[in-house]
Amino acid sequence: MTSGRRPSWWQRLRHWREDRQLRQLKVSPGQWQEALGDWAVYQRYPPAQQRRIRDLALRLLLRKHLVAVNGAELDDRLRLRIAGMAVVPVLELGLHWYDRWQTLILYDGPFVAEHSWEDEFGIVHQEVSERSGEAWERGPVVLSLEDVWHSGQGDGYNVVIHELAHTLDMRDASANGAPPLHPDMDPQAWQRDMQAAWDDLAERTEKSLPLPVDDYALEDPAEFFAVLSETFFERPAPLREAWPAVYGHLTAFYRQDPEGQSDPRDK
Ligand SMILES: [Zn+2]
Numbered sequence: 131m132t133s134g135r136r137p138s139w140w141q142r143l144r145h146w147r148e149d150r151q152l153r154q155l156k157v158s159p160g161q162w163q164e165a166l167g168d169w170a171v172y173q174r175y176p177p178a179q180q181r182r183i184r185d186l187a188l189r190l191l192l193r194k195h196l197v198a199v200n201g202a203e204l205d206d207r208l209r210l211r212i213a214g215m216a217v218v219p220v221l222e223l224g225l226h227w228y229d230r231w232q233t234l235i236l237y238d239g240p241f242v243a244e245h246s247w248e249d250e251f252g253i254v255h256q257e258v259s260e261r262s263g264e265a266w267e268r269g270p271v272v273l274s275l276e277d278v279w280h281s282g283q284g285d286g287y288n289v290v291i292h293e294l295a296h297t298l299d300m301r302d303a304s305a306n307g308a309p310p311l312h313p314d315m316d317p318q319a320w321q322r323d324m325q326a327a328w329d330d331l332a333e334r335t336e337k338s339l340p341l342p343v344d345d346y347a348l349e350d351p352a353e354f355f356a357v358l359s360e361t362f363f364e365r366p367a368p369l370r371e372a373w374p375a376v377y378g379h380l381t382a383f384y385r386q387d388p389e390g391q392s393d394p395r396d397k
């Protein structure tokens with residue numbers, strides 16, 4: 131349950147090696163501005179943390195493979211933008227929380243995913259669906275570039291954070307809607323408050339009331355956590371207002387308070 135709490139000697143060695151490589155990489159302030167300047171989430175961070183986001187984003191690009199397929203085109207601006215978005219959730223956790231995946235595959239537009247699964251009677255079902263992103267246990271993370279461009283527009287949607295939240299969830303073996311919690315967190319309280327928020331979202335959806343998060347969250351507990359995570363960073367205010375306890379758990383897990391950033395007195 132404590133995975134990823136302290137970097138090991140190997141992680142420190144890798145960090146040191148990367149420092150040398152990073153010094154060779156020259157990304158100008160103008161290039162960063164072009165890549166992340168219009169992203170409100172990035173703008174909300176104080177300058178010192180923006181520097182850490184940029185540093186972590188380059189480390190991510192050194193460690194992971196970004197692969198464009200199916201006619202997708204990946205230029206430097208897009209690489210930096212995706213990497214910048216990707217590292218925000220682990221800014222206070224450390225990049226080693228992403229150690230279980232190595233490749234980010236980018237499609238041009240939504241992609242069709244074919245899955246087969248076996249039910250409890252041993253019957254294999256074939257399922258074909260159009261998706262904006264996908265994350266597999268120990269496998270690659272897949273994103274649609276079209277959805278990457280729709281991410282970070284202020285409406286709470288961010289496919290990069292969403293899919294990477296799935297990878298955090300899967301660190302403790304299964305996508306069950308709970309990542310490995312830190313030792314100072316209470317798993318029962320997490321479970322109880324997530325369930326209450328889930329029930330509330332279901333009720334609001336039924337009554338056509340305003341929703342603090344997209345109702346896609348009700349697909350299953352894993353989607354619930356992924357949608358909560360993207361909303362937590364992208365549009366924290368309505369989330370904190372609707373479900374303060376859930377907001378508190380996410381603050382404890384990510385070790386960040388996106389809503390408090392805009393007004394530190396409000397913490
Ligand atoms: Zn998802």
